[in-house]
Amino acid sequence: MGKIGKFKFQDKRGFRRRSLPKLTDATMVIAFEGWNDAGNAASLAMAALRRQWQAIPFAEVDSEEFFNFIDTRPDLYIAASGKRLVNWPKTTISLATSKASPGNVVFVYGVEPQLKWKSYSTTLSKIAKKMHCSRAIFLGSYSSDVLHDKPVQITVTGDIDMGKTENRLTVSTYEGPVGIIGILQMEFESRHIPTGSIWASVPNYSEPTSPKAALALVSMVKEITHGSVSTVELERLSLEYEQRMTKMVQEDELLSAYVKYVSQQNELDMLASGSDTIVKEIEKFLREENN
Numbered sequence: 001m002g003k004i005g006k007f008k009f010q011d012k013r014g015f016r017r018r019s020l021p022k023l024t025d026a027t028m029v030i031a032f033e034g035w036n037d038a039g040n041a042a043s044l045a046m047a048a049l050r051r052q053w054q055a056i057p058f059a060e061v062d063s064e065e066f067f068n069f070i071d072t073r074p075d076l077y078i079a080a081s082g083k084r085l086v087n088w089p090k091t092t093i094s095l096a097t098s099k100a101s102p103g104n105v106v107f108v109y110g111v112e113p114q115l116k117w118k119s120y121s122t123t124l125s126k127i128a129k130k131m132h133c134s135r136a137i138f139l140g141s142y143s144s145d146v147l148h149d150k151p152v153q154i155t156v157t158g159d160i161d162m163g164k165t166e167n168r169l170t171v172s173t174y175e176g177p178v179g180i181i182g183i184l185q186m187e188f189e190s191r192h193i194p195t196g197s198i199w200a201s202v203p204n205y206s207e208p209t210s211p212k213a214a215l216a217l218v219s220m221v222k223e224i225t226h227g228s229v230s231t232v233e234l235e236r237l238s239l240e241y242e243q244r245m246t247k248m249v250q251e252d253e254l255l256s257a258y259v260k261y262v263s264q265q266n267e268l269d270m271l272a273s274g275s276d277t278i279v280k281e282i283e284k285f286l287r288e289e290n291n
Helices: 038-052 117-130 163-168 180-190 211-225 232-251 253-290
Strands: 007-010 015-018 026-033 055-061 075-078 084-087 091-096 105-111 133-144 154-158 195-203
Touching (some): 038 055, 038 105, 038 195, 038 211, 180 195, 232 253
Parallel strands (some): 026 105
Antiparallel strands (some): 154 195
16 A cells, blocks of 8 residues: 655645555445435445544545535534634545555545536546546445345445355446436446445334444445455444334334335235246246247
């Protein structure tokens, strides 16, 4: 890994950086707060990965260019010295330094920008190219009709080598409103940087934060990158989360009825899927017999 130099300059697009580390075959992992972060799962997963792989910030994208501060207001806080300071929304770029990390890993994390998405995407994709990132992995989570006490449904899409997860790859057929992750993924692909996205489903009735979905994302990143990640803490939080959710459902009659409905619908979907599979197997058998 290249050494992280001192602060140098700020360019026209608000990209503040120290000297860029000189990397080879780097993996960029990207997540954002906001629309792509149901149950704060992507945020929590990113925090766990950055902490365990000892990520050190070396650059940030300034907020002035890409945010409407009336909609996303900065936070005022008092430092240990007693001085009043402002925490502005920003995108932080950091580099993993732990030996547990799978080689060179660059983390990109921040609040989803509101303005100039084209310029923002161009800026990040150029940085990825200059840092010789050979692939980019996007983390996201979405609300869905799923149950809190069932395994988290994971959707993996993209064109990068996903190792053992390859059989879980799906081609996205989604059409409709898109978040910054979708825009960035297309921009990276246009610059010939292979990408993949990992999406975790979160129950519509979930608590604000779902450590269970975050655990599923971290486990998938671990599987894809072959990095060393301890999930003990997330497993404990997930168990506590599931227990609280179960109690909440039991104590709320309307919520209990909704959960029962979702469970029945999921069972019907599984039966329908099983029927389709049987029909396809029979058709395949008949074709082979005819041949």
